[in-house]
Amino acid sequence: MVALITPVQTARSLAPDLARGIMLLLIALSHAPAFVDDWNTGPPALDAAAKIVKSLLADNQARNMFVFLFGYGLVQLARRQEARGVDWTSVKKMLRRRAFWLVVIGFANAVIFVPIDIVAVYGATLLVLAPLVRAGETVLWRTSALTLVPATLLMAWQSVAAQGDPATIAEIMEPTLAAHLVAGLPSWPANTLVSTVIVVPAMLVGILAARRRLLDEPERHLPLLRRIAVIGIGVALIGRLPAALLAAGAWATPSAPVGWTVAIAHDLTGYAGGIAMAAAVGLAAARMRRGRLANALAALGQRSLTFYLFQALVWVVLFYPFTLSLHDDMGFAASLAIAVGVWLLSIALAAWMHAAGHRGPAEIVLRRLTYRG
Template sequence: MAILGILVINIQSISMPSIARINPATYGGFEGANYIVWLLSHVFVEQKFIVLFSMLFGAGVLLFVSSKQSKGEPALKLHYKRTFWLLVIGLAHAYLLWDGDILVTYALCSLVVVLAYNWPAERLVVAAVVLLSVPFIQQVETVMMLDHGMELGYWTTTPEELQQEIAVHQGSWSALAADRFGSNVYSQTIAVVDRAGWRYSGAMLLGMALFRWGVLSNERSSEEYIKLVAGCFTAGITITVAGVAYLHYHDWGSVAGFSWGLFNYWGSILVSISYVGVVMLFCRRWAGGRVEKALSSVGRTALSNYLLQTVVATTIFYGHGLALFGQVSRVEQMGIVLLIWVVQVVLSVLWLQRFRYGPAEWVWRSLTYGRA
């Protein structure tokens, strides 16, 4: 569910100029069905599935290390080797295909979060909240500075800048690769140290805690999952919707635009936790069914599907393919998302009927263990 969900947001970054994500009212159609698509994606998807993906990654780190230790294998050595190759895959993904890569950040974060693999759940939660609070506090401080007259050039863009960005993405692969180099360097260094590393590391630790509590492995009672869904979903959606209302109330002003993300920052975490409960209840009710098997096939090939999403989407929107960048409305984007989902589900099911791992997973495992 996490790997499919993140495409709803990622496709916006791949198909439209960056201002459409920063200030959606300025580009991409913002009335009628297009507005509804944006509103639903922001409330129910924006940041929710990447947080869920991050929590699962953290749980995966814990599961990997614990499994290797139980077998008497050098757990930490294998973890760091595994992380190194994830970093290599992420760098290739970022510089060859798309500057929205998350794998490099995950690899860098996992170098640190693995040190907490033997912590009890309560300690993991405390550490997660502390880490998650750092970017939030930084953002609050920035907003307070903005209220005293700081200008925000990022909130708007000139027609010339807009056309230049569209032209680059519709142009040659080499020109776009040169353009995204600086963006990649920033996102993989300054952005990680400044905010992204704190948020994603915190989400990973939270995932470790949920795994230790048996939440991610469906070991809690149905009543507990129902309470988890009801409480976290209600609170998270309320906070997120309040952010949208706040932005509308201030008529999409620049200062409000910089601060409205504070609402979704915590709202997305709560909603992502509620999604865990939804999936657990779904699996409990329809375990072994066709839908569960189809979706689990996507999950078992998550890395391959993440990379496939980028390959397909960039081929559709960038100049080395159909060059539709900046030409597709938000509603049309969702049609493309649905088509990619269908392709991914079908391919994942067919692939796992013949092979144990996805192609990218097989490469990653082979490099980690030093054998095919």
Template structure:
């Protein structure tokens, strides 16, 4: 495949032993800290899918019942978390893809072989996602990122910076156009008095289902068509985030934050401001302050799409803010337990992401213990934080023992096979 980069050096054309995963001494704190914090935000944002007995609003996401504390939690999550965390995940995923590819080529692997490695990694991630959805979580995003790893890695990982930025901008323009169309559709629906009928997110995720087999089939249907295939094709903000992750990794923005402080500061300030501003109308509608026809607030409506459109700058703002915090952190805080726990999660993000579902679904879903029927938004948020802490302690113990997460170790064996030298 032709590229816009300079031709590889002779050493790059070798097909020697493939480079193994990054060694401990090569790691920068900021990416691990960002991934660890991201997992806390993800587990918090996923709580809505387990409140299966609650009455939800037009979006089908957050409950419209509960006390003042529940309402405050819902307002904060809609403004600051919903559809902001997953673009952050996509950006970090793209950043990691580029780092993996560059480590391979810098070690002498042929660039095409390194791209094939990404495709193989994407295939295994897709299979991981299938198993995750079949057993626990319809909203699994590992499968979608497996597809994007293979497709975007093949198409763009070796392209020049200009192409990456143009492609990311094109994806955002497509998303902006789609958002504009939803305003027209909502106006027509409001004039006709019609509201699209769709199941709540909890129903789509099979949380209220008491039959484990029926629940698994529902989860797989939602995962395959709505989340994985639909997300891979139409989640333009994720496409843009991954491509921007390629661009940022090529410059070492998170690995060498001291070289990029103006960019990081601007991104943090503007990104978070845009992200929160984009989520505010949906939050105000949810708590009854903003009076609009329900057609504007459904999952295919303009308020929701505005959240999606502003989710990318919000996610990038979070990544930049966490990186700035890691760069400015005094050594006594950097070496403290909270940072160690968070970074340990970041190094084992796949294992911790899957472990969250093990601690969520069987406990909360109707086909399990069914405790999700008895919790409100605030109590569920506390449960989510407790789940993250449990996985953080497990990750920290693995870190102390010098061991990878089980999912990372399995993925490494499947992707690299016996061709990689042991990592230090």
């Protein structure tokens, strides 16, 4: 087992919060088109360009950045507790309480808002893997590598299924709120448990990165961060470009072997890209002066759970038949524009909350539930 105690910092680190703030843009880009009926109703060239952007930046990459930062945050949380003299057994119990309530919050998100949820998946994974927060590096690397294979194959299977005729949530939206609230209940447990496999590799790499304080003290790790960012983003662009071109209709649906190869390359290199983007934010933070934009993005990152749920609420309000019902009024590019707009609104709201001294309501609830035992 590895002790996590290091000198406690007096100021909150900028890079992890910046990364979480930027991550919410990628999450919005990934999710918004799922609520549109027909992806080809806008200007063809604009929709094609939007599909390339989404496939390169967001699909099965935004989640990996998200879960990398989740793993990173677990070490930060455990480190703060141990620095206060809390023993590891108590820290582990606290992590599992947090995990349980993440499952509850994720369940509520999937039932009340939209059936795209990662919060419960994080919670279920942490319930099982909490001891790994303090495991040795060899154990972490080996477990990450071993789970990378089934995780990639699972994602590739989903990607291959979407290559021919991508299904959207708009096709299964219920006409009434009452029907909506019960529609996702039967499939939620299986979807959550299966998805836990996908998040393990990047989560464990996030734990390893936090051990070295790569984002807490980026100025001390500039060469390493630069290598991770340059190599990871380069590999991701090369590995993900064929799938992006396929999604944009630049070439015909390939044979089954080619389709699987394209999907595996896209999803496997998404792990490298998600982690590399976090490293790139660390590089930027090491050179960045804290101005209004940086503070606003950091404020958003500090409230990432709140604004992840806020995005889900917005999708319901905008797209569902029992609300504004815009699901059949826009194409792919327009949905990405909506995603960017929601993210910009989130920045403004987070900056206002920070200036007013308000923490995120979801963070307040989770903190109280986590430390209540």
